[in-house]
Amino acid sequence: MATARTHHPIVRITHWVNAIALTIMVGSGLRIFNAYPAFARRGETFCCYPFEHKAIPRIFTFGGWLAGARNWHFAMMWVLFVNGLVYLTFIYLHGEWRDVVPRKSFPRDAWAMMSYYLFIRKRHPVQGKYNALQRGTYFILPVIGAVAVISGIAIWKPVQLQWLADLMGGYVWARYWHFLSMVVLVALSAIHIFMVFAVDPQALKSITIGGYDESKSPEARNARPFYHLFARSRPKDDLHPSLAPTEAFQIPPRPPTDTDTGEKS
Amino acid sequence: MSLDRRGFLIVSGSTLSSALIAACDSRGPQGAERLLRYAERKNEVVERALFRHTAMDAPIAGSRLAGSALPSYFIAKTVPVWDESQRGPWTLEVSGMVDRPLKLTLDELQKLPRTTERVNHYCVEGWTAVEEWTGCRVRELARLAGIQRGARYVDFQSFDDDYHESWDIESAMHSQTVIAYGLDGRMLGPPHGAPARVFSPVKLGYKNTKYLTRIAFLPDRNGGYWSDQGYEWYGGV
Numbered sequence: 289m290a291t292a293r294t295h296h297p298i299v300r301i302t303h304w305v306n307a308i309a310l311t312i313m314v315g316s317g318l319r320i321f322n323a324y325p326a327f328a329r330r331g332e333t334f335c336c337y338p339f340e341h342k343a344i345p346r347i348f349t350f351g352g353w354l355a356g357a358r359n360w361h362f363a364m365m366w367v368l369f370v371n372g373l374v375y376l377t378f379i380y381l382h383g384e385w386r387d388v389v390p391r392k393s394f395p396r397d398a399w400a401m402m403s404y405y406l407f408i409r410k411r412h413p414v415q416g417k418y419n420a421l422q423r424g425t426y427f428i429l430p431v432i433g434a435v436a437v438i439s440g441i442a443i444w445k446p447v448q449l450q451w452l453a454d455l456m457g458g459y460v461w462a463r464y465w466h467f468l469s470m471v472v473l474v475a476l477s478a479i480h481i482f483m484v485f486a487v488d489p490q491a492l493k494s495i496t497i498g499g500y501d502e503s504k505s506p507e508a509r510n511a512r513p514f515y516h517l518f519a520r521s522r523p524k525d526d527l528h529p530s531l532a533p534t535e536a537f538q539i540p541p542r543p544p545t546d547t548d549t550g551e552k553s
Numbered sequence: 554m555s556l557d558r559r560g561f562l563i564v565s566g567s568t569l570s571s572a573l574i575a576a577c578d579s580r581g582p583q584g585a586e587r588l589l590r591y592a593e594r595k596n597e598v599v600e601r602a603l604f605r606h607t608a609m610d611a612p613i614a615g616s617r618l619a620g621s622a623l624p625s626y627f628i629a630k631t632v633p634v635w636d637e638s639q640r641g642p643w644t645l646e647v648s649g650m651v652d653r654p655l656k657l658t659l660d661e662l663q664k665l666p667r668t669t670e671r672v673n674h675y676c677v678e679g680w681t682a683v684e685e686w687t688g689c690r691v692r693e694l695a696r697l698a699g700i701q702r703g704a705r706y707v708d709f710q711s712f713d714d715d716y717h718e719s720w721d722i723e724s725a726m727h728s729q730t731v732i733a734y735g736l737d738g739r740m741l742g743p744p745h746g747a748p749a750r751v752f753s754p755v756k757l758g759y760k761n762t763k764y765l766t767r768i769a770f771l772p773d774r775n776g777g778y779w780s781d782q783g784y785e786w787y788g789g790v
Contacts, residue, residue, distance in 0.1 A: 323678035330682035331622030355783035363592030446675065447610045447755050447790045448603045458613035459673065459681055
């Protein structure tokens with residue numbers, strides 16, 4: 289299991305290509321959105337967006353102006369799309385999909401993990417490469433990504449690929465699903481980045497240069513967010529069973545020998 | 554902990570580099586500019602391959618006409634109005650690679666086969682509006698003028714300063730591409746391109762030249778007001 293928790297180079301590369309491409313896609317997408325920060329068709333109203341005609345702060349946008357943002361968006365979409373295909377094909381062929389597809393026990397495992405984070409449960413649940421919440425997240429991300437891609441194609445070609453726009457409920461709704469899928473992706477990414485720094489900073493190593501010290505995993509350290517900062521105040525009782533001091537691991541006191549007695553001058 | 558730090562440095566390095574990438578826009582470094590141009594050309598290939606003459610736009614059920622909610626865009630300082638006392642009667646010229654160049658008055662244009670269709674208006678900004686356009690198909694004008702074989706592009710020119718946009722011939726020949734003189738059952742008013750304009754749901758709004766004066770069939774593309782500034786030349790929907 290110690291080697292299982294590190295990431296294959298292809299996963300590491302696609303992860304960072306994805307991180308950069310997605311950042312540019314979100315930034316340029318928000319700049320495009322700002323050209324008409326609403327969903328309503330002209331002369332109509334839209335039910336389901338409370339911030340109609342309120343622009344996104346410029347700091348979160350990318351591309352400078354509408355044409356620049358559109359050019360970035362329509363260029364980077366291919367990088368994101370091909371990168372996503374490479375990742376999905378790889379994890380399918382190489383077996384990593386087993387780490388992310390939820391198992392039958394998912395609801396129970398997810399609840400166990402939640403109750404652990406909420407201090408209801410004392411010990412970190414036993415996990416494989418990912419805990420149940422990670423598993424669910426890493427599974428749902430490509431699904432949301434697919435929604436973003438399909439709704440994106442629908443608003444790119446609503447006439448030539450009208451069936452796709454119709455599938456989304458028309459152009460206005462396709463635009464809404466595209467926006468909403470972005471919001472979900474950004475929210476999950478924010479939680480993901482927070483958890484890396486708060487619970488498992490070592491994951492930064494395994495996703496960049498590779499390698500993972502199993503004895504420092506959140507499971508072994510029984511770590512909740514930021515808990516590693518308070519390691520010294522951690523009650524002994526909270527330690528994972530595998531790390532708790534037992535009789536077998538006690539170093540027995542060394543019996544006195546002849547050479548030990550009074551030889552020092 | 555030193556390994557954590559190393560990992561952290563790598564991540565902060567890559568974050569910093571992506572921030573640097575983020576600091577330039579399409580008018581930024583030459584390399585980025587070239588890359589974006591390349592992507593635009595490749596996207597055009599994809600878009601032209603997707604184009605079908607049989608793909609028809611239709612507003613979704615239950616949508617309302619935009620009517621007065623339709624914004625009015627032009628590049629001149631004030632609404633361009635054709636002044637007959639100064640310029641004489643307005644005519645629409647159909648010229649370039651044609652066997653029989655035409656010069657049509659508004660009356661003559663209205664006598665040509667007429668079509669009325671309710672379609673979506675797709676603006677590059679992201680909004681759409683439902684409008685009902687009445688006019689003559691560009692396809693019909695091309696037939697009357699007798700376009701030559703080598704005419705692969707069409708330039709739609711206007712009297713709104715030097716506004717024009719050139720199109721691929723396929724999009725111009727789409728049956729929903731019309732030279733419109735009527736909007737929502739009335740004669741087109743100056744805010745929306747009177748006396749006549751090109752309108753098609755298969756192109757983004759900015760490709761649809763208003764205040765039309767000349768339709769030129771060309772062997773090569775001729776850019777356009779917005780496409781010369783960085784918007785996609787193809788601008789297909």
